Amino acid sequence: xxxxxxTPAAPQSNDHRRAMCAWIxxxxxxxxxxxxxxxxxxxxxxxxxxxxxxDLAASLARATATPESAAADPxxxxxxxxxxxxxxxxxxxxxxxxxxxxxxxxxxxxxxALQKHGRGHTIITWHDELYPPRLxxxxxxxxxxxxxxxxxxxxxxxxxxxxxxGPAVAxxxxxxxxxxxxxxxALLGRDLAVAGLAVVSGLAMGIDAIAQAAAVEVGRAxxxxxxxxxxxxxxxxxxxxxxxxxxxxISRRGxxxxxxPWGSPARPWRFPARNRLMAALSQAVVIVEGGRRSGTRxxxxxxxxxxxxxxxxxxxAGRRLTAxxxxxxxxxxxxxxxxxxxxxxIPVRPEAPHPATDAAHAxxxxxxxxxxxxxxxxxLGDAPMPVDRLAERLGLSVSSAAAAVSELEIxxxxxxxxxxxxxxxxxx
Amino acid sequence: xxxxxxxxLHGHPVEVEADVVTAAPGFTIVGLPDTAxxxxxxxxxxxxxxxxxxxxxxxxxxxxxxxDLRKEGPSFDLPIALALLxxxxxxxxxxxxxxxxxxxGELGLDGGVRPVTGVLSLAESLRRxxxxxxxxxxxxxxxxxxxxGINVMPVHTLAEAAVRLSGEGTVCAPPADVASLLATDPxxxxxxxxxxxxxxxxxxxxVAVAGGHNVLMCGPPGAGKTMLARxxxxxxxxxxxDEALEITRVYSVAGLLPAKVPLVSRRPLRCPHHxxxxxxxxxxxxxxxxxxxxxxHLGVLFLDEFAEFRLATLExxxxxxxxxxxxxSRRLTSVTFxxxxxxxxxxxxxxxxxxxxxxxxxxxxxxxxxxxxxxxSGPLLDRIDLHLEVAHLTPxxxxxxxxxxTTAAIRRRVAVSRERQLRRLAGTGAFANAHMDARHLRxxxxxEPTARTLLDRAYDRLxxxxxxxxxxxxxxxxxxxxxxxxxxxxxxxxxSLSYRARLAHRR
Numbered sequence: 001x002x003x004x005x006x007t008p009a010a011p012q013s014n015d016h017r018r019a020m021c022a023w024i025x026x027x028x029x030x031x032x033x034x035x036x037x038x039x040x041x042x043x044x045x046x047x048x049x050x051x052x053x054x055d056l057a058a059s060l061a062r063a064t065a066t067p068e069s070a071a072a073d074p075x076x077x078x079x080x081x082x083x084x085x086x087x088x089x090x091x092x093x094x095x096x097x098x099x100x101x102x103x104x105x106x107x108x109x110x111x112x113a114l115q116k117h118g119r120g121h122t123i124i125t126w127h128d129e130l131y132p133p134r135l136x137x138x139x140x141x142x143x144x145x146x147x148x149x150x151x152x153x154x155x156x157x158x159x160x161x162x163x164x165x166g167p168a169v170a171x172x173x174x175x176x177x178x179x180x181x182x183x184x185x186a187l188l189g190r191d192l193a194v195a196g197l198a199v200v201s202g203l204a205m206g207i208d209a210i211a212q213a214a215a216v217e218v219g220r221a222x223x224x225x226x227x228x229x230x231x232x233x234x235x236x237x238x239x240x241x242x243x244x245x246x247x248x249x250i251s252r253r254g255x256x257x258x259x260x261p262w263g264s265p266a267r268p269w270r271f272p273a274r275n276r277l278m279a280a281l282s283q284a285v286v287i288v289e290g291g292r293r294s295g296t297r298x299x300x301x302x303x304x305x306x307x308x309x310x311x312x313x314x315x316x317a318g319r320r321l322t323a324x325x326x327x328x329x330x331x332x333x334x335x336x337x338x339x340x341x342x343x344x345x346i347p348v349r350p351e352a353p354h355p356a357t358d359a360a361h362a363x364x365x366x367x368x369x370x371x372x373x374x375x376x377x378x379x380l381g382d383a384p385m386p387v388d389r390l391a392e393r394l395g396l397s398v399s400s401a402a403a404a405v406s407e408l409e410i411x412x413x414x415x416x417x418x419x420x421x422x423x424x425x426x427x428x
Numbered sequence: 429x430x431x432x433x434x435x436x437l438h439g440h441p442v443e444v445e446a447d448v449v450t451a452a453p454g455f456t457i458v459g460l461p462d463t464a465x466x467x468x469x470x471x472x473x474x475x476x477x478x479x480x481x482x483x484x485x486x487x488x489x490x491x492x493x494x495x496d497l498r499k500e501g502p503s504f505d506l507p508i509a510l511a512l513l514x515x516x517x518x519x520x521x522x523x524x525x526x527x528x529x530x531x532x533g534e535l536g537l538d539g540g541v542r543p544v545t546g547v548l549s550l551a552e553s554l555r556r557x558x559x560x561x562x563x564x565x566x567x568x569x570x571x572x573x574x575x576x577g578i579n580v581m582p583v584h585t586l587a588e589a590a591v592r593l594s595g596e597g598t599v600c601a602p603p604a605d606v607a608s609l610l611a612t613d614p615x616x617x618x619x620x621x622x623x624x625x626x627x628x629x630x631x632x633x634x635v636a637v638a639g640g641h642n643v644l645m646c647g648p649p650g651a652g653k654t655m656l657a658r659x660x661x662x663x664x665x666x667x668x669x670d671e672a673l674e675i676t677r678v679y680s681v682a683g684l685l686p687a688k689v690p691l692v693s694r695r696p697l698r699c700p701h702h703x704x705x706x707x708x709x710x711x712x713x714x715x716x717x718x719x720x721x722x723x724x725h726l727g728v729l730f731l732d733e734f735a736e737f738r739l740a741t742l743e744x745x746x747x748x749x750x751x752x753x754x755x756x757s758r759r760l761t762s763v764t765f766x767x768x769x770x771x772x773x774x775x776x777x778x779x780x781x782x783x784x785x786x787x788x789x790x791x792x793x794x795x796x797x798x799x800x801x802x803x804x805s806g807p808l809l810d811r812i813d814l815h816l817e818v819a820h821l822t823p824x825x826x827x828x829x830x831x832x833x834t835t836a837a838i839r840r841r842v843a844v845s846r847e848r849q850l851r852r853l854a855g856t857g858a859f860a861n862a863h864m865d866a867r868h869l870r871x872x873x874x875x876e877p878t879a880r881t882l883l884d885r886a887y888d889r890l891x892x893x894x895x896x897x898x899x900x901x902x903x904x905x906x907x908x909x910x911x912x913x914x915x916x917x918x919x920x921x922x923x924s925l926s927y928r929a930r931l932a933h934r935r
Contacts (some may be wrong), residue, residue, distance in 0.1 A: 071811075116453045176793045176794040177523055178783075179790075206794055235871055241694060386628065399907070402631070402922070402926040403919040403923040406922040407918075407922045408924040409926075410925070411889075411892070418817070420816075421786070
């Protein structure tokens with residue numbers, strides 16, 4: 001955890017700093033309920049901070065000190081603020097112990113002390129120049145963001161700037177997608193990343209993880225920021241466990257952000273909060289698949305409130321997982337069949353596709369396709385189909401058809417889906 | 429009295445001696461007899477008495493030599509009884525020219541001789557020893573007469589056996605007409621032509637059988653996986669005599685030879701239920717008995733609902749798949765059963781079975797799909813060369829399907845391909861492409877340069893492992909053999925690649 005080394009653009013008086021530190025301290029003590037009440041009392045966060053920082057700092061310090069008010073807070077039950085000696089339960093994260101110990105320091109020394117502890121964790125506060133400007137559109141923006149990164153400070157800065165200035169799109173959907181949903185999420189994630197956009201998502205199982213994995217894959221070869229994960233838990237908490245390696249990749253190559261402090265476990269009430277951040281950070285939100293009561297509807301609502309574009313990927317009529325996208329389409333969301341539709345919807349012109357990633361999945365240069373393969377691609381262009389039908393339609397033997405479609409697979413032009421059907425990888 | 433003990437599939441010589449002394453009446457059997465052999469005493473006593481012979485009221489001791497070999501099963505009843513009769517002078521062996529007769533058989537209380545298991549192995553072992561003749565229960569006579577070079581004398585009762593011993597009644601069972609036994613009507617059994625559609629899968633199965641490759645079929649319930657698996661033994665090449673004898677030996681020991689048919693003439697198809705135990709699958713038990721793997725020797729072992737099998741049970745399959753045999757060790761001995769099988773596994777893609785289906789929705793939550801995929805045995809999947817998706821046919825597809833090849837036609841192609849393989853693999857110990865190891869691959873598989881380039885490109889783009897690459901070459905070789913090409917061409921490699929494992933199942 002380290003403080004910003006550069007002086008922030010907005011003037012930051014000592015009072016502001018004290019208030020910010022008290023705020024972080026309260027967050028770390030998991031007094032989110034208290035903070036929420038304060039925000040509501042003052043109608044908006046910036047006004048809360050600007051109006052009277054000294055009072056704010058004082059009231060926060062009072063509130064966190066008293067155990068009774070702590071007991072009344074829904075979030076406080078998660079971790080008790082340890083005694084001044086810093087004794088802690090055995091299962092607390094070691095850096096959290098140190099962190100809690102720091103909180104008992106006077107606010108002026110807080111930031112300085114934070115610098116000494118742990119690399120790879122950063123706090124980005126409201127006054128910081130790297131605070132994503134799009135987040136300021138929210139009526140209740142987070143006062144600070146916690147970031148987890150496995151790169152150096154300079155790189156983190158560069159990525160935050162890229163997020164601030166560059167185009168970003170959120171790809172969200174169900175945790176249990178169908179095969180079609182998985183394909184579309186991977187396709188969109190990859191194509192958006194290739195076009196130079198950042199894919200924002202929540203690292204949840206299913207659509208989120210698939211889209212982000214595809215984007216990270218593209219980002220491997222290039223330097224651009226391709227993926228941003230907004231967490232519904234603390235930046236050091238690994239949730240869900242199955243996505244641990246993806247999370248690590250993103251902390252290496254992308255941005256891993258959270259508005260919740262270290263040690264916050266994933267709780268149901270944190271996810272809607274995270275969804276609003278995803279909507280705010282992006283210029284458009286794409287719903288890939290979702291059931292009738294899916295949480296993605298919420299994200300779409302946030303997006304609409306913020307004036308962001310909402311797109312939905314259609315599916316087969318009557319299926320359970322097309323309920324959410326189709327409902328949105330009925331309400332006026334734009335249809336998304338490919339990344340091109342998304343690029344048309346957002347105002348910013350994306351950068352030219354990165355040459356390295358482009359070559360990686362184009363057909364081999366100069367490799368002219370035989371007549372048979374062209375016919376195969378044509379047939380698959382009409383609809384995905386299994387080998388038998390391909391053979392029949394083109395009048396080939398099954399073995400020849402299997403051989404030809406296999407070569408197309410090597411070229412990256414078709415994929416075999418579970419269920420035995422082949423489909424084209426892109427619509428060019 | 430000479431006899432033979434069965435240990436696994438082999439016989440061990442056993443000498444049955446009887447000694448009668450004037451002392452307090454008693455009847456003891458020594459020589460490590462098991463419970464069934466101990467119970468022989470009652471059966472022998474009753475049989476002798478009921479056959480109008482006299483049971484001595486003196487001290488009788490029977491020794492089953494050698495004394496350190498465990499004797500199991502009721503097949504020593506007859507030789508013990510005959511030895512006793514000889515010792516009391518009620519029967520005598522005629523001095524034959526070339527040696528003594530042997531006997532095996534269980535006795536009923538009425539003196540009748542009952543069949544025993546493993547007669548084929550016993551007869552072969554006796555023949556190797558040079559014993560000229562064997563007294564067998566009449567029900568086992570057909571089986572025993574499969575062995576050339578030994579006189580088989582069927583007996584129905586103890587009395588008849590005593591008569592035969594003394595050389596009278598020279599009716600021997602004729603040697604079996606093996607050729608006619610083998611040439612069963614090949615049109616019996618389900619035919620591939622009955623299966624409508626699934627041309628891609630049928631082609632893949634043809635390739636699998638031709639090269640002896642293991643197969644995994646994945647698809648929704650009712651798509652036709654079991655239906656196709658049942659037709660596989662029909663397209664496998666016909667059995668040679670040695671192969672038929674190998675299978676018959678195992679079935680004889682297991683006690684599963686059908687009554688009227690002494691020789692197994694069709695390749696077996698075994699379909700164990702997924703709740704089977706490890707010993708049931710690979711063999712074992714207190715007295716080692718062959719498991720399903722051995723009962724499927726030279727045939728097909730079909731594991732339906734592959735994902736429901738317990739991991740530990742599947743792990744037990746690794747030795748047989750690797751070595752082609754199963755060794756069961758006990759305290760005193762170890763027994764080896766043959767187990768060269770073609771493994772065919774079938775499974776659903778997810779717990780509800782409909783993931784990826786074009787018409788029905790999958791209702792499984794993501795974590796259950798993951799759990800289901802994690803249940804599969806990685807090392808076992810590694811030994812499966814072809815991974816096939818079997819999907820439901822749409823009604824249009826069913827209507828439009830063109831006439832299919834018959835089992836006979838496919839079998840002919842497979843047989844031709846096997847010929848080529850045998851010629852190429854002569855001297856290596858492998859008898860089909862699937863059993864080639866890395867050395868054989870390098871030495872014997874000839875690839876055209878374009879095929880080699882294609883494979884290299886696939887290795888790169890599709891991120892194949894080295895093992896996967898070897899599997900692709902083996903299958904490509906089989907495809908080349910089916911097309912009667914001398915070298916592996918790019919089309920063969922490409923087709924082989926379409927049968928490789930995809931990671932999508934393990935997402």
